Amino acid sequence: MTDIGENRIGLSSSPLELSRLQVLVVDDNLHMRKLIKTILYALGIKGLREATDGTVALKELKTFPADLVLTDWLMEPVDGIELVRQIRNGKNSTNEYLPVVMISGHSSREAIVQARDAGVNEFLVKPISAKGLYQRIVSIIERPRPFVRTKSFFGPCRRRHNWSQYAGPERRNLDENADGPMSQEDVNDLLDALDG
């Protein structure tokens, strides 16, 4: 089982050195971009670019060799899901393996599965915390997954568990007796389960 649960990413006396990373932050909300940039700067990452939607992001990627994309989902005219699809499968994609973290207030199981099917590497549920974002970045570096190409999918490997166990009506929580949004912990559990 591949371990991508955030609880297993810890503090270290010889940590990763992130200062050389180049990151593209994609969000239509100025304040969320500011929050994410504030965290990234504090983590030592100086190579930052911003984009306000998927179209602008794809344009930026033509001149900015990003190592990592952090993207919101709900943006217009081109949302984060379409951006990921274009990165993975677009004719003009500059790097089809580019790691992508989806950061979204969408936290239903259906949303997470949709993001995974589009080809995201990690999913971070808003609200954003410094620790949560840091853990996702470290996770992508330390636990890279192989890519898979099939007739209908190209992206980080999804096959580890039996997808069919999540077929059926979409519920908003892993606990079918509970309602409300999934927490980051729930999301990690779901991703781990999907990853198997």
Add this chain to the structure above:
Amino acid sequence: MSENSKSRKSTESGGTSAKFEEINPPNTLRAKVGSGSGMNPAFLKRAEAAIEEIRDDFEAHLFEEVDRIADLFSEMTSSGVFEPRKLYLIAHELRGEAGSFDYKLLSQFGDTLCALLDDKTDLSSREIEIVDSHIDAMRAVVRRKVKGDGGTVGQELAEGLQSMVLPPNG
């Protein structure tokens, strides 16, 4: 970019057998971050402190967003023309943003409002009442600057709004 690739017959989704190609692209990120591992505790503290420094600006923005959704709903109520998508977009921002600065209760209200408005093209009179209740609750959070989950009263209110929006379990 060099990469290792292999094709094999296997199941990608645990169901029917399908051929897929497994590719191990070079870990370009690892090449840039050295041989260490894990998070830097000093940097994490610095990031948390940096968030505190922008808290006031963010809080003011959150409160403006609550005013914006309240004003928009008021205009819709006056005109009798409801555009749920416009309300949804603000509620969606609130649920995502508010929790990042410890306004968890406001985030919860945004979330249940999103659940109500998602995919709606119009609102029934009952749904209009529910939106109104949510906006009243959001304004109360702003007036009293209620942080965290709002304690017992806050959670009872959140559960009450949630029960109006979501069908009962079982």
